[in-house]
Amino acid sequence: MGLLPQGFRFSQASLATAEVCARRFYLRYLARLRWPAAADPAGLAREKGAARGRVFHHLVLQHMLGLPVAAEVEVQQDPVLARWWRHFLQYPPPGVPRGRVFAEIELWVPLGPWRLRARFDQVVLDEYGGLCILDWKTGSPPPQGYLGSWQTRVYAFAGSEGGALFTGSGPVSPEQVSLCYWQAAHPAAVQWYRHGATAHAEVRAQIEALASRLADYGDREQFELTADHGPCRTCEFRAYCGRGEGVGPGWEEEGEEDEGDEGLAPPLEPWG
Numbered sequence: 001m002g003l004l005p006q007g008f009r010f011s012q013a014s015l016a017t018a019e020v021c022a023r024r025f026y027l028r029y030l031a032r033l034r035w036p037a038a039a040d041p042a043g044l045a046r047e048k049g050a051a052r053g054r055v056f057h058h059l060v061l062q063h064m065l066g067l068p069v070a071a072e073v074e075v076q077q078d079p080v081l082a083r084w085w086r087h088f089l090q091y092p093p094p095g096v097p098r099g100r101v102f103a104e105i106e107l108w109v110p111l112g113p114w115r116l117r118a119r120f121d122q123v124v125l126d127e128y129g130g131l132c133i134l135d136w137k138t139g140s141p142p143p144q145g146y147l148g149s150w151q152t153r154v155y156a157f158a159g160s161e162g163g164a165l166f167t168g169s170g171p172v173s174p175e176q177v178s179l180c181y182w183q184a185a186h187p188a189a190v191q192w193y194r195h196g197a198t199a200h201a202e203v204r205a206q207i208e209a210l211a212s213r214l215a216d217y218g219d220r221e222q223f224e225l226t227a228d229h230g231p232c233r234t235c236e237f238r239a240y241c242g243r244g245e246g247v248g249p250g251w252e253e254e255g256e257e258d259e260g261d262e263g264l265a266p267p268l269e270p271w272g
């Protein structure tokens, strides 16, 4: 029997992690090991960046709910955050349809014995039944870099499969799903993605293949260390793997994406 629990909730972050390194997936999502990143200078920078990103997302949500935001921006006394907020007000992503708006929605869709989780910053259901997913980026990678990412694949797939949450009736066809990345630091660099039936089938096959491989692993050793040492340089587990000390500079994900993957089952013993 494999170590992956029935009903495991895959997310774009956990799928991306598994693709990079099966051992990192094991340590992060099954053993649920947390490296004391804050003790490391790079970890401190990461925590600060992730915290600012969370505040920004919170401000957007307040704004969507019609609550005042300006005073909260002022209180933060963070010029970067203040600039992001100005960008948000002055340079909204062009081309977003009018329609019913949903903010901070989490969606789970069944996928064989597992589930797939997506958390959307904002979704607009237009009058023709089209679903436009908006994602506010506060990390450093340019939005173009997300086009082939697991986030794009998972969000578009989940938006279509779980579209009934928004339509109140049935799923949304893949052709009617679009995704827009807007970056707080560079609001002009908007990136759109249009989903479709072919891409939808490919994403399903990719997720099932990766999840099935992980489900076959019966002990920790089968979650192999990546042969490419490149990802180890920015990995919080590199000391565990004997591939360096500390957290390493940079990070691959915005921290908030991982929240909600915990509490599935008691964590496995990392060395078990």
Ligand code: SF4
Residues within 6 Å of the ligand: 021, 022, 023, 024, 025, 027, 225, 226, 231, 232, 235, 236, 237, 238, 239, 241, 243
């Ligand atoms: S240090 Fe390298 S091998 Fe170990 S979990 Fe991280 S990426 Fe994988």
